Amino acid sequence: MPCSRRNLLSGTLAVAGTLAAGSTTGCRRDRTTPPEADPSPEQRVKHPELEPAYLDLERTGELARRERKLWAALEKCRTCPRECEVNRLAGESDVCRATDELRVSSAMPHFGEEPPLVGRNGSGTIFFSHCNLRCCFCQNWEIAHEGEGANISHETLSQAMLALQARGCHNVNLVTPSHVVPHILRALRIAIAGGLRIPLVYNTGGYDRLETIRELDGVIDIYMPDFKFQDGKQAHKYCQQADDYPEVAAAAIKEMHRQVGVLQTDEHGVATRGVILRHLVMPNNVAGTDRLVTWVARELSPKTYFNLMAQYRPEHRAREYPEIARRLDSREWEQAVEWTKAAGLTNLARG
Numbered sequence: 001m002p003c004s005r006r007n008l009l010s011g012t013l014a015v016a017g018t019l020a021a022g023s024t025t026g027c028r029r030d031r032t033t034p035p036e037a038d039p040s041p042e043q044r045v046k047h048p049e050l051e052p053a054y055l056d057l058e059r060t061g062e063l064a065r066r067e068r069k070l071w072a073a074l075e076k077c078r079t080c081p082r083e084c085e086v087n088r089l090a091g092e093s094d095v096c097r098a099t100d101e102l103r104v105s106s107a108m109p110h111f112g113e114e115p116p117l118v119g120r121n122g123s124g125t126i127f128f129s130h131c132n133l134r135c136c137f138c139q140n141w142e143i144a145h146e147g148e149g150a151n152i153s154h155e156t157l158s159q160a161m162l163a164l165q166a167r168g169c170h171n172v173n174l175v176t177p178s179h180v181v182p183h184i185l186r187a188l189r190i191a192i193a194g195g196l197r198i199p200l201v202y203n204t205g206g207y208d209r210l211e212t213i214r215e216l217d218g219v220i221d222i223y224m225p226d227f228k229f230q231d232g233k234q235a236h237k238y239c240q241q242a243d244d245y246p247e248v249a250a251a252a253i254k255e256m257h258r259q260v261g262v263l264q265t266d267e268h269g270v271a272t273r274g275v276i277l278r279h280l281v282m283p284n285n286v287a288g289t290d291r292l293v294t295w296v297a298r299e300l301s302p303k304t305y306f307n308l309m310a311q312y313r314p315e316h317r318a319r320e321y322p323e324i325a326r327r328l329d330s331r332e333w334e335q336a337v338e339w340t341k342a343a344g345l346t347n348l349a350r351g
Helices: 005-009 054-060 062-076 154-166 181-193 210-215 232-238 245-260 289-300 330-342
Strands: 102-110 123-128 150-152 172-175 200-204 222-225 271-280 305-309 347-350
Touching: 054 062, 054 181, 062 181, 062 210, 102 154, 123 154, 154 172, 154 181, 210 245, 222 245, 232 245, 245 271, 245 289, 271 289, 289 305, 289 330, 305 330, 330 347
Parallel strands: 123 172, 172 200, 200 222, 222 271, 271 305, 305 347
Antiparallel strands: 102 123, 102 150
């Protein structure tokens, strides 16, 4: 079972010196000379030659076009399915609590993710503060709900990406990115100029606007969405009235699969491209696990890398709801595994 991200990452705001506690300049519509990462000699790791898709988009100017389009959309924000239409460029915010500034909780090599992401040197995780889904049972609620972290510049974010690459991480793992996609593209372009060459992972709760995901075609190499609920009433109850979550997540995940397909790995078993789908089994089957696994096999592929997770625990406000105020019991977990096998999923991980 993966360790808690919050326990692993709490208190860290540095990767090779690039995320400094005092770096609070914010991320408005600025752009300066691309930075260079300066890891210590023992941290310099030579990566094999890779050619992530985002390099082609940058060469042709398409990545710059998409960045401009996504930034313009912040004036009446429709970045995520909430479609709040607040003017984030003027510092306004709504459900996700994000404004025009970029807030990051931590960035560091992470060894608790799925094995194809971790490999030998770890997954280079960058945790963005705030969240557009705001689950009442969130295990990282200090980051997602309270915004724990620091405001940083795009240049600092790009340096963090480069530093993670220099330390040998197999990918840059963008955790909770749905509300900050324009920031990510701006920092990515700076990092590309500085030599970024490793895959990008889009690590999301699944509540992503289809139009935004389409703009990421050719930018993201590995999508890692959750599919949390099959019933909109449950999503409404536990995820701040996200009634449309099942339909939104299904459309977004199908588009992710269309873009990158089933998971591909190199000769060392390290992921290079594809979808890793996560699902957290919850007490009393409130997540609809039996229906989800059938959907995955039918709408994506029986070969989908599917991580069935047993790590639910009643965090944050979960104890306000009796039906989810406890951990899973062994019978519920065994039933979930049986449903998954019966659906014909053949690439099953158990977290």
